[in-house]
Amino acid sequence: MSDTLSAPRPVTPLGVLVEQLGDLLARAGGIDPVLREDLKEAYDLAAGLDPYLERHASPESPALAALAAATAVHDWGSHDGAVPLEQEMLSGHVEGQLLKMLVHATRARHVLEVGMFTGYSALAMAEALPASGRVVACELDPGVADFARACFAASEAGSRVEVRVGPAAGTLAELAAAGAVFDLVFVDADKAGYTGYLDAILRHDLLAPHGLICVDNTLMQGQPWASADPPPNGVAVAAFNTAVAADPRVEQVIVPLRDGLTLIRRA
Secondary structure, three states: OOOOOOOOOOOOHHHHHHHHHHHHHHOOOOOOHHHHHHHHHHHHHHHOHHHHHHHHOOOOOHHHHHHHHHHHHOOHHHOOOOOOOOHHHOOOHHHHHHHHHHHHHHOOOEEEEEOOOOOHHHHHHHHHOOOOOEEEEEEOOHHHHHHHHHHHOOOOHHHHEEEEEOOHHHHHHHHHHOOOOEEEEEEOOOHHHHHHHHHHHHHOOOEEEEEEEEEEOOOHHHHHHHOOOOOHHHHHHHHHHHHHHHOOOEEEEEEOOOOOEEEEEEO
């Protein structure tokens, strides 16, 4: 554990824009004062949006706040796992509240999460479920799964989360073989696997007829449209977005919240 909170790096299109505007403003001391004031207004407009959303969303539960704090102070750089991890992978307060709203709106009882990390989104959705509901959360890394389970143990809603450790593709196949059906599915795993996960969910009828799929990070820091040479994750997300838009099985919309959340239903 680290004893201090390190500032998270920008991982959303808005966060990247705020950082860029801040850098420009810091270097703009010698420009025309009117132009600098216009730049300052643009910076304030962008920089104030996320804090405003945080202040005006329903507050997170003490259990979610504790989970977020534990994730922030953990030394992920020293974590020994197959996939690099960082605190920025946490869904966070506003997105967690949106997922809770979607659980309520869809009247979900059975939720599937593909890619859990430390469990913020899983616990947020579990808090919105009835006592008989459950979240099945897929996580590749056993150490991260143990971290999440320890956080869940402090919450009554945590007992509604069932953690499945291993490659998500295998877990999806097991769930399909068992006849599992889910009202709400949240996908936030390896970006190169997104297209395969969506296809498996639809092909194996893991989604209830009225169900909703939510896919995270589908704006990927603006890389799909604003980068001339996007890194692999940006390429994978761009390919996924294109594939979903062309898929006659579904209807979809990208919600520009944080790093982008695509909502998908059967057509």
